[in-house]
Amino acid sequence: MFSIYKRHNNKLYNKLVELSRNKFFYQEIKLSDNFESRILLIFFHLAMIFRIGKKDKNEKKTQEIFDNIFINIEYHIRELGYGDVAVNKKMKILNKIFFDILVNFDKEKNIFDPKKTNLIKKYFLNKENGKNEKINKLANYFFNFKNYCFALDVDSMLNGSINFTYR
Structure with missing residues (x-):
């Protein structure tokens, strides 16, 4: 009847949100400043953290983080005002995108080599910011983050203790 509430540790999520708000992405690379x-x-960022944490073989912890x-x-x-049906559709799409990124991270070893920026181009290249120079800057950012x-330490990284700064 009563379930035990398990308190979530949002440190990693909050750190990922903070990293995604870096002005570098929006002022220098000119990415659209939107939810997507x-x-x-x-x-x-998360796929890279999971890839690095994979060597630790802590599947239960990474599943909890993913959830x-x-x-x-x-x-x-939901806070943006979407209803249940729209949320479910959007979450399904986002899950597919995340797993595509994760699978591609596992396939390629030097994914952020300027010659191998296909994954970055797939998700960040559009008419607004289609210049290779900007894609290379983004690849360089992720290379430095990696x-x-x-x-x-894998445990501290998975707990959100990431103090990475870029420009």
Whole structure:
């Protein structure tokens, strides 16, 4: 009848949101400052964190983090005023996008090499910011983020202790 409420640790989610709000993305690269762009940035950061954390083999913890991140995203979609049906459709689409990013991270070793920016182009290239220079800057950002995360302890990284700054 009564279930035990498990308190969620939102530190990692809050850190991902903070990283996705970096002015570099919107002022220098000129990404659209909207929900979709921020979600994509969150997904790229999270996929990289999961890829690095994969070596730790802590599947239960990463599943809890995944669930928590997607619950928070669902709450924010609801706050935007979407109804139940629209939220479910949007969450299904977002899940597919995230898993596409995650699978591509696993396939390619040097995914942020300027010569291998297909994944970034797929999600961030549009008529507004279609220049290769901007894609390369975005690839460079993620390359630096990846190197920063590899130097961190996996547990502290999964708990949201990421103090990465870029410009």
